[in-house]
Amino acid sequence: MTKPKQLNEFENVYDFLDRIRLHPEGWVRHGSLTHLGAMLAGYRVAMAVHNAEENFPFWTPGNVSLFVTWLDQRNGGLSPLGWAVEIEREAETADTSAIELFFTLLDQFQAERQQSAR
Structure with missing residues (x-):
């Protein structure tokens, strides 16, 4: 098992999410994807502030979110509720943790993007 990266070693949002994956209860209150979504929005705002x-x-202001587009295609349509609520609802139906389902979907999203980039 590789040692987790420290905050000052993060290169992108995926490093941040990998750290959360290791200990979600320490990062995301009650496993709420709405809270995770707020953290990601804050991450994006910090990117803009620092011209990163x-x-x-x-989420990118004025642009289509690749993850949301992928999730909408996977689920057969656009949801006005947002990705966090949609995944939380799916997790409840599947009787699984929303945070676990999020990371499963994130892995699928990344794998499909890597495959299509080849």
Whole structure:
């Protein structure tokens, strides 16, 4: 098992999410994806404030979110509720943790993006 990166070693949002994955209860209150979504929005705002360029798939003002587009295609349509609520509802139906389902979906999203980039 590799040692987790420290905050000052993060290169992108995926490093941040990998750290959360290791100990979600320490980062995301009650496993709420709405809270995770707020954290990701804050991450994106910090990118803008610091003029950081990064491939950020969750939210970019004025642009379509790649993750949301992928999730909508997977689920067969656009949801006005947002990705966090949709995943939480799916997790409840599947009787699983929303945070676990999020990371499963994130892995699928990344794998499909890597495959299509080949």
